[in-house]
Amino acid sequence: MPLTPVLTERYAVERSWTLAAYEATEGYVGLRRALQMTPDELVTMVKDSGLRGRGGAGFPTGMKWSFIPQPKPGETPTGPAAKPKYLVVNADEGEPGTCKDIPLMMADPHSLVEGVAIAAYAIRSHFAVIYVRGEAVHAHRRLVAAVEEAYAAGYLGTDVLGSGYDLEVVVHAGAGAYICGEETALLDSLEGHRGQPRLKPPFPAVAGLYGSPTVVNNVETLASVPFVVRGGAAWFKAFGPEKSPGPKIYSLSGRVVRPGQYEAPMGTTMNELLEMAGGVRPGHQLKFWTPGGSSTPYFTAEHLDVPLDFDSVAAAGSMLGTTALMVFDETDSIVEATLRFTQFYAHESCGKCTPCREGTYWLVQILQRLVDGRGTARDLDLLLDTCDNILGRSFCALGDGATSCIASSLKYFKDDYVALLPADERDRLGRTLKLEPVGAMA
Template sequence: MTELMAALTDTWDAENSWKLSTYEAAGGYEGLRRALRTDPADLVQMVKDSGLRGRGGAGFPTGMKWGFLPEPDGGPRYLVVNADESEPGTCKDIPLMMASPQHLVEGVAITSFAIGCHHAFIYVRGEVLHVYRRLLAAVREAYAAGHLGRDIHGSGYDLEVTVHAGAGAYICGEETALLDSLEGRRGQPRLKPPFPAVAGLYARPTVVNNVESIASVPGIVTHGADWFSSLGTEKSSGHGLFSLSGHVTRPGQYEAPLGITLRELLDQAGGVRAGHQLKFWTPGGSSTPIFTHEHLDVPLDYESVGAAGSMLGTRALQIFDETTCVVRAVSRWTDFYAHESCGKCTPCREGTYWLKQILHRIEAGDGEETDLDLLLDLCDNILGRAFCALGDGATSPITSSIQYFRTEYEAHLGGRGCPFDPARSTLFDDTPQAPPALAGAGGH
């Protein structure tokens, strides 16, 4: 059985875990001191040897991405941390930045030194104001302690770090849309090539990495590439945060080596809520094809999840029991993708709109038998034809849910409507009521 571990979460239970003093007491910034005494090329190779893959969803090898930067030409190059966590169900980066922001700040300093960057940016989702404030405080502490700024620890290396609050658009989680937003433009994906490694922020070579990817770097430098690669599986190395939410007894963040199964995680989390059984779940957030109870023992690594027909994504494990209407759940996700489509390309802009209309019609009982084939046809016209991955992600829950639960879709058709009681699937014993002082507010 795969055991849980604490690497990124090692200080989460400490008092004032977000403080620099707490982080340093646990060995924090030893990795930075080692890195500053190491040749930058050796640091890049160390991350390559560790097998660290991007923790933002795509799983691209992190060290390889750093290695794509062209040779220095005397001009600036940038590191941009994608902290625009926005996908329904995905909730690992925000808790990490709240509980231990210094993991990220130290990772930013090491990564910047390794790639020859002197100005790094952390792009945070604007709605999470508490996270933005905590990161700003963490960066201030790091400056005051000499971990950032000029001549860091007498090494002669200078680094400026800017924490930037975005305006709350899901599309800005796409790396090139994020770069446009950071430059003050409307956040929309860029045509690639050129890729950010060649022409990214301000048309300069840029590395864009996820929060968890960068936060994993200090551990690799401190403990070694062999330590990291010994965790997980042969092709999916290391540890990661698994976010369990929904109909689970103890929802939360569970850190474990890649390759752990949902069955093992549920054992740690107390199982599906009492008196109920697993119906379907997402292995990597709402944009990944859903799984059912048949997939409980699929190792949660990139290769195994892919072979089973889905994607590991952000390891956002949303758990749904038998009280949940799969049509309603998929319809709500589709509402999100239709709303968050940036409108740049026709397949996604028009396709998500019509997917939303048809799903609403089916859920209300007004759908026809031909609507299911129409949904699949629309998905086929979006998949692989949209400008970025948002369109592809919008199709995943629809096609996979029809694959596993077509009879449930059919049960809604012909005027029958939804056979599920939404009150039964709520996580609350009773429907939440507004406080008396607010009841009827605005009515008079």
């Protein structure tokens, strides 16, 4: 399938991370055009493009920008509209299997910096923060260098490109907590507090960083913005389905011949991506895969032709998430894989709410018993009961995500769990077990 790279078009350029390489490939053309427009015109353009957040939730980007309270012409601003506006970039990529944002920041950091400048101008912000995962040391250094180059060239700072618009950008390294990928926990971390999710409402658009109106966007989302401005809304919508348009970076890993990043239009199927990656490793067959990372319900071979866009994946019973496509074959134990994922969530739970803090701990204990061959028939029901007590009851989406792999694995591969039970426990199986998927998995 012939593809024209957009987000990854500079990856093959020599020293692609430098300002010289970026400017030689239409870099900052979008910012120049944006500064000739009004902020409201920019917001409308991004709305019309259909760009949706690439961080997992898929919320319309232009709509999120429009939620920021702005002062009305001729009136003295009061309330949230009178406060400064902030833009925060969520570059805390920590979802297991996800590797799209860090390579982008390594290979093409100026696309993010340009996207930040355009977005900040659109929401009338004069201060932006790029919150980078602490372990991503090299990406952090690349971004710091890119921001310094942008300041020196007049793309950031006072009177950006002679427009009269001022923008300060800070690159901040987080402390390595997965929970800080949740936007309000990220804001708490930025303010110097322990990273824990906040109660919503109020939402960040009204009371975010330092209690002021704040937009939180993902790296890939903002890196897409310069292309929207350069090409126009209609051009951007030509990629993929109408409700989920645009180019997308898919992270393909696991039992494939050529794991890596593959850019394709939204709505590309897993079958097409596998073809690009050389297929499942020779002599083996695909067993299960994740469409959006470990916090999304598993898919199987029957889902290979599901278009990988937000709405189609949701209709098929999972979530597009971060498009972290982890591929497993018949040699992999789905119970062991699920145990590994659950151990991660139990470790990364911030502990703020009881369902997640206690529930993920007990999920690990049950799964470990099953993997060790010490499980009972009732443990299968207990797994689902525990998931049911977490799903929809935890403070943020971490708890919900922890249940996804368990519920979906029991839905599609119940026999794999049963096979791990001792012989006498297998004999007890029958009508005593519910084995019905919980919540959204029903």
